[in-house]
Amino acid sequence: MGVPPLGEIAAHFTEVYGASVSKDTISRITDKVIEDMTTWSSRPLQHVYAAVFIDAIYVKVRDGQVGNQPFYAAIGVDLAGKRDVLGLWAGTSGAGESAKFWLAVLTDLKHRGVRDVFFLVCDGLKGLPDSVGAVFRPRSCRPVSST
Numbered sequence: 001m002g003v004p005p006l007g008e009i010a011a012h013f014t015e016v017y018g019a020s021v022s023k024d025t026i027s028r029i030t031d032k033v034i035e036d037m038t039t040w041s042s043r044p045l046q047h048v049y050a051a052v053f054i055d056a057i058y059v060k061v062r063d064g065q066v067g068n069q070p071f072y073a074a075i076g077v078d079l080a081g082k083r084d085v086l087g088l089w090a091g092t093s094g095a096g097e098s099a100k101f102w103l104a105v106l107t108d109l110k111h112r113g114v115r116d117v118f119f120l121v122c123d124g125l126k127g128l129p130d131s132v133g134a135v136f137r138p139r140s141c142r143p144v145s146s147t
Contacts, residue, residue, distance in 0.1 A: 006030075041087055045112045049076040051119040052086065054105070056097040069093040072105050076114075086114075099127030106135040 004012075006023040009030075013021050056070040063069075070091035076084050089105055091097070102125070117136060122128055 042112065045076070045086060045109065045114050046078055047113055047115045048079060049114065049117050050079050050081075051077040051121060052109075052114075052117045053077075053121045054102065055123060056091065061093055063093055067093045070095065070097050070101075072097075072101060074105060074109060076117075097125055099125055099131045102128055103131040103134060106131060110135050 006026050009026050010021055010023055013019065013026075053075045054073070056072050058068045058070055060066055061069040072087075072089040072091060074086040076086045078084065086109060087105070089101075089108075091101055120132055120136075122132075
């Protein structure tokens, strides 16, 4: 999923806000936002979290055509009780949530410094306990019911 063409962004801005913005201004803004997003998504994380909550949310995305795309979210709670969004990852449009993708997400968290998680809170996705055990030391991974 890339940045839409600058002309599309300018037209959308004009349609929604009734103001015109130059392609040069849009380019400078998107370049800065992408730079900040890259820095944020690769920042070092704490070594230990009391809990990490993971789940995917589905968003309708237009990338050629409109389709449901999973976005994977990991939210950590450190030992002092402070919450932090550890990351957001875009899955494949039209694909459902997968334990294989979670394996890549958890590996990314480990590469960014996470060494241990006391409680990993997740839904009942088949194969997710195996993905967790492959990245972090073997532990019990019990899904939390939404009822």
